[in-house]
Amino acid sequence: MINFIEILIRGLMLGSVYALVGMGLTLVWGVVGIVNIAHGEFIMLGAYFAYWAFSLLHFNPLLSVALSIPFFFIFGMMIHKRITERLITAHELSALILTFGMSILIWNLAQFFWTNTYRSVPYLTGNFPVWGLVFAKSKTISFGLAIGISIALFVFLKYSKLGKGIRATSQNSEVALVCGINTMKMRAVTFGMGIGLAGAAGAIVSLQWVIFPQMGGSYVSKAFAIVVLGGLGNIQGALVGGLIIGVLESLVTQYMSAKMAQIVPSLIILLILLLRPTGLFKK
Amino acid sequence: MMNLLEKNRIWLAVFILMAFLISVPFFASDYWVALLVLILIFTVYASGWNLFSGLTGYTNFGLAWFIGVSGYVSSLLIADYQWVWLLAWPIGALFVSGVSIGVGYILLRIRGVYFAISMVALTEGTRELFGTGYLEPITHGGEGVPFVAGVRLPILYWSTLLLAFVTLIVCYKITSSKFGLRLMAIREDEQAAETLGIHTTRDKIIAFVLSAFIVGLAGAIHCTYQNYIDPTSAFNIQLTLTPIVMTLFGGVGTVFGPVIGATLFTFIHEILWAELTLLYMAIFGAILMGLILFFPQGLLGWMKEKGILPRSRKI
Numbered sequence: 001m002i003n004f005i006e007i008l009i010r011g012l013m014l015g016s017v018y019a020l021v022g023m024g025l026t027l028v029w030g031v032v033g034i035v036n037i038a039h040g041e042f043i044m045l046g047a048y049f050a051y052w053a054f055s056l057l058h059f060n061p062l063l064s065v066a067l068s069i070p071f072f073f074i075f076g077m078m079i080h081k082r083i084t085e086r087l088i089t090a091h092e093l094s095a096l097i098l099t100f101g102m103s104i105l106i107w108n109l110a111q112f113f114w115t116n117t118y119r120s121v122p123y124l125t126g127n128f129p130v131w132g133l134v135f136a137k138s139k140t141i142s143f144g145l146a147i148g149i150s151i152a153l154f155v156f157l158k159y160s161k162l163g164k165g166i167r168a169t170s171q172n173s174e175v176a177l178v179c180g181i182n183t184m185k186m187r188a189v190t191f192g193m194g195i196g197l198a199g200a201a202g203a204i205v206s207l208q209w210v211i212f213p214q215m216g217g218s219y220v221s222k223a224f225a226i227v228v229l230g231g232l233g234n235i236q237g238a239l240v241g242g243l244i245i246g247v248l249e250s251l252v253t254q255y256m257s258a259k260m261a262q263i264v265p266s267l268i269i270l271l272i273l274l275l276r277p278t279g280l281f282k283k
Numbered sequence: 284m285m286n287l288l289e290k291n292r293i294w295l296a297v298f299i300l301m302a303f304l305i306s307v308p309f310f311a312s313d314y315w316v317a318l319l320v321l322i323l324i325f326t327v328y329a330s331g332w333n334l335f336s337g338l339t340g341y342t343n344f345g346l347a348w349f350i351g352v353s354g355y356v357s358s359l360l361i362a363d364y365q366w367v368w369l370l371a372w373p374i375g376a377l378f379v380s381g382v383s384i385g386v387g388y389i390l391l392r393i394r395g396v397y398f399a400i401s402m403v404a405l406t407e408g409t410r411e412l413f414g415t416g417y418l419e420p421i422t423h424g425g426e427g428v429p430f431v432a433g434v435r436l437p438i439l440y441w442s443t444l445l446l447a448f449v450t451l452i453v454c455y456k457i458t459s460s461k462f463g464l465r466l467m468a469i470r471e472d473e474q475a476a477e478t479l480g481i482h483t484t485r486d487k488i489i490a491f492v493l494s495a496f497i498v499g500l501a502g503a504i505h506c507t508y509q510n511y512i513d514p515t516s517a518f519n520i521q522l523t524l525t526p527i528v529m530t531l532f533g534g535v536g537t538v539f540g541p542v543i544g545a546t547l548f549t550f551i552h553e554i555l556w557a558e559l560t561l562l563y564m565a566i567f568g569a570i571l572m573g574l575i576l577f578f579p580q581g582l583l584g585w586m587k588e589k590g591i592l593p594r595s596r597k598i
Binding site: 035083086087090092093094096097098100101102103104105106108109111112221224225228257259260262263265266267269270273274277 | 340342389390392393395396397399400401403404405407408411412414415416417524527531561562563564565567568569570571572574575576579
């Protein structure tokens with residue numbers, strides 16, 4: 001029983017990071033209308049950001065997480081203004097193929113410059129016991145960070161003026177434009193936020209797992225499963241979806257095999273799209 | 284009269300080109316024959332992708348699934364059951380097109396981006412499944428199967444040439460037929476097409492399964508050509524991506540665009556791969572982005588726009 005609870009909590013911790021990734025993807029997809037396949041590559045860049053800040057500049061990794069958000073926010077806005085804004089009126093599949101190309105470009109450049117070496121940030125290693133359960137320090141910190149960032153995102157979207165503008169753009173871009181909302185700016189800000197979330201998720205990931213140029217792929221397939229589970233553009237849905245995927249992965253790894261756990265996201269995507277294409281929750 | 288001459292001239296050109304291509308193994312070195320085999324295989328991949336996705340507008344990101352499933356079936360038949368390659372290839376292709384009827388029936392209800400994602404999910408899921416211990420007695424797990432089919436290179440080349448030739452004729456016939464028009468109607472507006480009495484589900488599934496058969500056949504030949512199969516290489520996302528880039532470059536929805544794209548990009552691959560192994564994929568990604576941003580209609584589409592080629596569906 002203790003073992004089961006431990007696996008469950010480990011799954012929730014894992015899922016909180018997935019949720020962060022999924023929220024970024026669903027935000028960009030829902031508001032900007034661009035399916036960003038390169039999302040995983042920004043996670044990889046975020047992880048390398050934290051890694052280089054730690055090994056070259058000796059930054060505290062927690063500081064890197066905080067710095068990664070504005071850094072990747074601006075990076076994302078620049079990418080959107082230069083590239084993806086041109087595709088707003090194009091067929092949605094154009095953006096899909098374009099970001100696919102972007103993904104390949106980014107991870108191969110990363111591989112070229114940083115090689116295929118597995119790297120990690122040795123910080124907060126070790127465990128601590130609570131009521132007979134054992135937790136890794138880094139994962140607990142990650143969990144706190146991920147949940148904190150999620151809450152900040154909810155509050156921002158719900159109460160700030162910019163957040164209201166973003167939600168209006170997502171509901172009906174044309175009406176929002178008529179009401180005096182600068183939808184082009186809203187899209188750029190949202191794209192930046194999505195990339196910022198991916199960067200932060202990457203910096204958090206670097207605390208607990210190895211970093212390598214192709215790491216983005218596995219996150220992006222989970223992120224798609226999360227978006228499909230939670231419903232397109234549904235941030236709360238993405239949080240819950242992320243936790244579900246994390247717990248499922250943890251359980252399947254424990255009771256079946258790690259290889260089988262890799263199939264879980266694909267299976268969820270197929271099942272949900274067939275049985276309940278609007279996601280688990282009504283919007 | 285003029286028209287007849289024009290038509291005959293084209294057929295004469297086709298005849299001379301075919302005669303030349305058939306005679307290649309008699310004078311060229313093995314390197315060139317092998318390169319031509321790759322060009323032809325990718326021509327078939329690209330045309331097969333274009334046949335379904337170019338016409339219906341349903342972006343198929345699961346081309347590697349066709350290739351991998353058919354490649355696995357045929358390779359395992361050759362490796363474990365000592366089947367003749369000539370029999371194993373069509374069985375692999377028939378198997379994948381049979382499964383595609385079910386897959387198409389289920390997945391083709393999903394539109395747009397979701398269809399693309401579900402095909403990626405299917406490919407990734409199948410790849411992982413083929414590498415797990417559960418299927419190891421059949422697929423030999425993740426480490427792959429080396430095998431020798433005993434087919435000589437010229438024979439392999441002529442088979443691929445025949446396949447590519449037949450594929451192009453099929454694509455030409457379909458694009459200029461009413462069936463092709465119905466598929467294009469689905470691409471432009473599926474609901475409108477349905478209101479006009481087009482049985483959209485049936486037509487989509489037929490095109491999907493036909494595409495699966497053609498690509499599956501080429502996939503089986505590809506695996507035999509490599510004498511080796513494993514889940515990572517057979518279900519590699521690059522096998523999906525490369526034909527898409529080739530088709531985009533040549534012109535989506537055109538008959539001969541994929542051929543031009545496949546020929547050009549296989550050469551580019553050959554040169555870049557040797558010179559810039561590490562940056563090759565990055566350049567590929569950049570080309571893909573550039574094509575979407577600045578050249579979305581493709582080479583043939585552009586030539587039709589400029590009036591260099593007639594605006595005909597048949598090209």
